[in-house]
Amino acid sequence: MGAEQMVEEIYLAGGCLWGVQAFTETLPGVILTEAGRANGTSQRLDGPYDGYAECVRTQFDPSVVSFEQLMDYLFEIIDPYSVNRQGPDVGQKYRTGVYSTNPAHLEVARSFIAARADAHRIAVEVLPLLNYVRSAEEHQHRLARCPEDACHLPTDMLTKYRTDVDVVGRA
Secondary structure, three states, rough: OOOOOOOOOEEEEEEHHHHHHHHHOOOOOEEEEEEEEEEOOOOOOOOOOOOOOEEEEEEOOOOOOOOHHHHHHHHHHHHOOOOOEEOOOOOOOOOEEEEEHHHEEEHHHHHHHHHOHHHHHOOOOOOOOOOOOEHHHHOOOOHHHHHHHHOOOOHHOOOOOOOOOOOOOOO
């Protein structure tokens, strides 16, 4: 009988969730991605965002990719100094953040940021995940269906770490 795969989960906010999901699902060790909203004040999907940040629920195998490596990847695609804005997308829902129910993840994220020379300028939230709502189906893997909708991410970032022709097993 083979060894069971370890799975950990983190919620990454980096502006428009379409690009973040398209990028994240190509990373080594990422098992599943799902577009959603984190840390808002309601359970509604229609209407206003009610304080939510667009995010990508990310399940990963820590024997393949460490949480610190995921932080490195996130910092490749965001402007960590920008408040409530990534590229052309402006508003509280486009803030950057790392959310988790695992206190060890939050400590690693805080240490990752603190180790940077410019830590005092970084505007990335690192908070416990209070709640999460999955985005509507039309937002799941949006760029695979509508590549012209690319957000703040350059097209080459969406394929930078892709090792297969068809990414499978993503929510």
